Amino acid sequence: MIQNPILPGFNPDPSICRVGEDYYIATSTFEWYPGVQIHHSRDLVNWRLVRRPLERASQLDMRGNPDSCGVWAPCLSFSDGLFWLVYTDVKRFDGNFKDAHNYIVTSPTIEGEWSDPVYVNASGFDPSLFHDGDGRKWFLNMQWNHRSESYGGSPKHPAFDGILLQEWDPVSKKLTGPVKNIFAGSPLGLVEGPHLFKRNGWYYLTTAEGGTGYDHAVTMARSRTIDGPYEMHPQAHLITSKDHPQATLQRAGHGQYVETPEGEAYHTHLCGRPLSPLKRCTLGRETAIQKCVWRDDGWLYLADGGPVPAVSVEAPFATTRNERPEVIQSDFDGVELPEDFQWLRTPEPYRLFSLTRRPGHLRLFARESIGSWFDQSLVARRQEDHRFRAETRIEFDPDTYQQVAGLTHYYNRHKFHALGVTLHEKLGRVLTVLSCPGDYPEARLEFPAGHGIAVPPGAMDLAMEVIDNALRFFWRAAGEDQWRSIGPVLDAGVVSDEGGRGEHGSFTGAFTGMFAFDTSGRAKPADFDWFVYRRL
Structure with a gap:
């Protein structure tokens, strides 16, 4: 069995990528240096830290970044013989503005040296890169609207102004074509953390919603065309603990879909394990993973049914779990x-x-x-x-x-x-x-x-x-x-x-x-x- 969290302690916003039989998860590091943690596994059970790729001044300099700024929500992918890492360097948190700068770096191997960054945009945070089957690449991020009452420590829905989509040209290394707001989110609000994948002719979009506290959720939608319109999942939220205060894994949301080589479905998510009596998560936001199933309606669901994440999850195959040393x-x-x-x-x-x-x-x-x-x-x-x-x-x-x-x-x-x-x-x-x-x-x-x-x-x-x-x-x-x-x-x-x-x-x-x-x-x-x- 997989025992959650698979990455204990401060490891939020997990982006998962499979290349052959190798799985990689990239997580946010905020103001801690070097930037981005990448863990590796071959069984989804045992994970090992293998790289922090943002390690030099040309890639990341956070001197002067306020607390909880820096590297937010990276997205790791593999295409054209390269690993692609998209990340935000947030320069402001308090007040109405965020000043969120988005970049792309690449490397032929996870463990090797990563390129200098290419600047993309600053319209919002939580960027991701989707590689379509026709060879085109699409850049997504949430759009931040400073004209609201939302500010650091008190997020409000109007500031989270939907998910933007624009084509990325890997030759000129620039965004190209029109910018389109493809998804406004569910009534839960605070839509962020977009990830796209394609299956059976559908584009599936997962986002994080509800803020990263106890109302957090993974929301799912789909469309026949990449720029929408997107229809909502029958239960709106694929993963959430927001209505289940007794669940062990709270604050569940913000993750990404992955398939095993045999086609089994899993989805990562961040979570927190609060301590009573004040429900404070002293370990921060951790990384967990859930087994999922595709039903006849063409939608993804947790294997156990319902949206509440499980602590013990069936692994893709029999393996031995290595206990952490005392x-x-x-x-x-x-x-x-x-x-x-x-x-x-x-x-x-x-x-x-x-x-x-x-x-x-x-x-x-x-x-x-x-x-x-x-x-x-x-x-x-x-x-x-x-x-x-x-x-x-x-x-x-x-x-x-x-x-x-x-x-x-x-x-x-x-x-x-x-x-x-x-x-x-x-x-x-x-x-x-x-x-x-x-x-x-x-x-x-x-x-x-x-x-x-x-x-x-x-x-x-x-x-x-x-x-x-x-x-x-x-x-x-x-x-x-x-x-x-x-x-x-x-x-x-x-x-x-x-x-x-x-x-x-x-x-x-x-x-x-x-x-x-x-x-x-x-x-x-x-x-x-x-x-x-x-x-x-």
């Missing part, structure tokens, strides 16, 4: 960052960290504050479990209170908790807690452990333990056996999509990792010997 340890012995880790926004990571300045260690060069949108030295990995423990060993010798480095549970600039080594004028080197518990828009910093506690010189081990909505920090001097707690129990639930201003206020997920900032501007280095993520 403990993942990164010793920073190589010259490249371990694949689990990412950083924020910048295509110049050498300004933030190095694995060669001190071999066997990750050295962070403390830059701007932990809430910066430009040069933030934060290297972190996704939280993939509701219960986990993270540990690291740090060497850091600050000479001012403006220098802080340590361990963090991080979502964005106004939703994080951090355990940091710093300097206090009277106490000397101290260990303290910094917390920003989602009090948008002020993003006010709190200090739950006050000035902190004086700690001895030398290397220190830092740890954090999250049990559902509760977080505790711990520390010990390197070489000691006994861990000591510091500060109160903190609300881990604010480090979630729904923390702060609510379910449409931000779109990423919780990370745990290492940080360093130096607001004196002297780039004080902090060395980390290892990092351990343990599923509890």
Whole structure:
């Protein structure tokens, strides 16, 4: 059986592509660098991260992008011997405007180097590319209407002004011919995330609707001609949990259709797994997949009937599911960052960290504050479990209170908790807690452990333990056996999509990792010997 979610933790907006017996899923990465995660599978059960293709400044530079901007909803496809990746770089979220720039990159292989981007348009986000059987290519995206009361954190239907279709010329690398609005969506509204495929003479269009919160849905329509008119699915929504609050997989929507080599039908979708009592999805929006069937009416339905996604789904063939390891340890012995880790926004990571300045260690060069949108030295990995423990060993010798480095549970600039080594004028080197518990828009910093506690010189081990909505920090001097707690129990639930201003206020997920900032501007280095993520 397939066990959902197949990509746990922050992995939203799954676009799936099959080439022969190989399946690939591309997911959004927003402000995290490098851009777009691509996972590979041959059985739809076991998935492995194989590439983050947007990895250099010519492809992606998100310095200055606000939280939850950056790479939205990529679309991955294969045609003419090339993989095609379409993506948006969103430069604004709050207010009425989005400033969403759409690009195309290509590569003959997933693992190889991807081309420099070709600019397409900026009329809206969630682009996709459809390769028709006659060789023509069609570009789709939702159209954003700024003349509405919709704004970041409070989406309104009039701003989501239908799905645009225009032909793409791969020779001139430009859009050509008329632009047509082919689909206004269902009464649920907020239509976005379009994907086209063709079957038995019908063009099938799937879109995401209802916003990416608890009313989310995959809506389906079809037409005999690519530019419509499109008729709605008999039940309108192929996948949704919006009327089923007890379903395990909530917020189900935004995905793509795929067929196995034998013609079996599946459909990916994003989902969330909320924690009670506040229904906060601390793992962000994750990726799931559902088995589907074609009925005699020519429409696609979930194999189990109804629109509610299942946790356990029949795989296309018998296979062995590889369990995720309970403990993942990164010793920073190589010259490249371990694949689990990412950083924020910048295509110049050498300004933030190095694995060669001190071999066997990750050295962070403390830059701007932990809430910066430009040069933030934060290297972190996704939280993939509701219960986990993270540990690291740090060497850091600050000479001012403006220098802080340590361990963090991080979502964005106004939703994080951090355990940091710093300097206090009277106490000397101290260990303290910094917390920003989602009090948008002020993003006010709190200090739950006050000035902190004086700690001895030398290397220190830092740890954090999250049990559902509760977080505790711990520390010990390197070489000691006994861990000591510091500060109160903190609300881990604010480090979630729904923390702060609510379910449409931000779109990423919780990370745990290492940080360093130096607001004196002297780039004080902090060395980390290892990092351990343990599923509890």
